Amino acid sequence: MKPKTTTELLRDFKTDKIKNANVILELMKRLEDTKVESLTSAIEALCAIFIQLLIEQDIKVQSKVPDELKTAKDKFMDWILKLYDEMHQKLLCLLRHDAHSVQKLAMCTLLQFMQTEGRNPVRKNSGEVYHFPKYRLHTLMRELVTYTVDRRQLIYHLKEYMKYQDFMFYTLMILSDMIKKDKKKNKTDVFMNNLFPLLEQIDIPLEEEYNYKPCKLFLDPECDQEMAADPVCGFTISYDKAQKALNVIWLEILKFPLSVDLYRRCLILIPERVMQHLYNPVRFTNFFMESYNMGGAISLLALQGVFILINKHNLEYPDFYTKLYALLEPNIFHAKYKPRFFILLDKFLSSSHIPEYLVAAFVKRLARLTLVAPAPSLVLVLKFIVNLLLRFPGLKKLIHNPSVKGMEDDPYDASEPDPVRSKASESSLWEVASLQNHVLPAVSKVAGFINKNLPDMEHDIGCHVETTYEEVFEYTCKIQVHDGVATTFHKPREFFIYEDNKISSAWALV
Structure with a gap:
């Protein structure tokens, strides 16, 4: 006789759970099946059965009564409880199954049992x-x-x-x-x-x-x-x-x-x-200080912990901003944690207790980095500079300093590790002025702040920390240009065709 399917066994149990209780034993045997489909089908059926029994209060720890005094219902419930505990052990074993789908199903079933059992307690602890x-x-x-x-x-x-x-x-x-x-x-x-x-x-x-x-x-x-x-x-x-x-x-x-x-x-x-x-968070001081002194990505990640210790737990670290200044190198734009760094840098430079000459060094360092930064990061850095100028109004003198028009007469020393001695306060933002001629309209537009009044409110830099080349390209493609703009002196005969076809969607030969 052909064995019943899992669906048929489940239907039999739901028809009469007392008469067809042995369905549970049959399904539990199928948990040894090597076929994933049969195994998962058996787990799902047993899950439905035990959840039904939990909801109907058929799985409970009985009060201690001698076996000879137990009713048929008490014995049935003891047997079901034993099977339920056995089912848990089998599911725990299935967490070691080769197939990830079986592992996940076994864990989700255990969690379903846990949730249902919590609502319909099997074991009640007094109090x-x-x-x-x-x-x-x-x-x-x-x-x-x-x-x-x-x-x-x-x-x-x-x-x-x-x-x-x-x-x-x-x-x-x-x-x-x-x-x-x-x-x-x-x-x-x-x-x-x-x-x-x-x-x-x-x-x-x-x-x-x-x-x-x-x-x-x-x-x-x-x-x-x-x-x-x-x-x-x-x-x-x-x-x-x-x-x-x-x-x-x-x-x-x-x-x-x-x-x-x-x-x-x-x-x-x-x-x-x-x-x-x-x-006592100060117990973590050595961990964060040693990490901050390592340099590179580790220093970058240790920033927040060190700052919390300084800001909230009165840790003295006079070189904190010097080391922070040292992290502003071109490779920061290619670091995995670049978004995190700029959000933290924004927080570190938000205190009104920081002297202006120190912030001037950060402004100048950021301005110098715009000359080598990748295009997707330029808007971020420029808006960051605007925010610092708004926070520290005395630094507006960097926008218009007629005595400094370029690198030749710039007193700022980019190689000086100490920001205080870098002479940033005597410099100007000629780097930003040069970006007004940048090929990307978005960059040249933001760089135009040096010829206008600064905005009333700070920019939200959070929306620029993860800008990609694809986003820059898509934004630039949406900008409308006037007809008749010359792109080459000679009419081209062919055009590059790229796999992603983004260039072809933005340009056409006429």
Whole structure:
């Protein structure tokens, strides 16, 4: 007799779950199937069955009663609970399957079980109002954050669940617990690579922000703060516990040697998500200072951490702006972290306590860089200069300095490492004047600020930090030109045809 299909077995179970309960056993046997299609079909069917049983309260831990006193229903529920726990173990094993589609489905099924079980608790702990199945999440995290197998592809799929504050909070607690228990265990590169994607997804709000941020919960995604009194949605992050967990995790992480990639990610993640929660952020001073002194991309990434220590924790670093000035080299326009650098530079030069002669050096350095900067970065740099001139009105003298008309009579010393001694205040912005004749209309238009009154408000440089050549080309193509503009002395006979056909779409032979 031909075996029933998964669909037929599922239909039988839904018709009569008591009479056809053995369908679960049949489907669980199919979890051993080598064919991916059969395996995924069995997982989906079992997911539907166990979710139905959870919702109908058929999966529960029974009170301790001697077997001889148990009713048929009690025995059925004990058996179903045993199968449910066995199903979890099988799904955890399937996280090691060769096919990524099977791994992902197994993890999503475990998460679905977790969500449904939280709403329909299998095990109720006395004194708990919010029944998040932490023990289920703990076993999942232990399987994902392993020391031997790279689980990053799976872990990245958890990002959509981290938007739920309960899921994020309990994940943080579990990771902290894991790191404390494994303190003496050598952290392998695989372990660290598995751990970091999770840490990057955790963003605990400050204690005073709880009343203003909407609260999304894993056990009830529709729950908002107006329903916070509802026992189903009655979850609040324990900030003290979250803060302690973050301190435990990060103080341990920095004790271990990090790969270059993880080192760079630490420099980004700690200032943005961690420092505001640390008991004593000054403990990270050596980490950021050593990084800032390394030069290159590492210095660039350490900028934010060093600035926070100076600005908020009274760290004395007299050479901060000198080193920042040194980072303004032509290669900054080709760095991977260029957008981040200019946004931070804008923040660092926004303080009214910085002397004008120091800012003059940055203005002049930026103006000199426009002579060698790639075309997509020119508008960004020019608008940055305008912003600095607006913040420090005394620097407007750089716009019109009749004694300096070009490089020959420019007192500014571009090779001087100390911005204070560079004589920038005695110079002028002749570099910007030269850009008024730039081939790109967008650049020449912005450079025209030196012949007009400065704008009333600062430019938003955020929309220019990632401009590409393609965007410059598309913008230029939209500019209307007058007919009859000569482009060559001799009528061409043919034209280059490029693969992307962008040139042909903008020009035509007549």
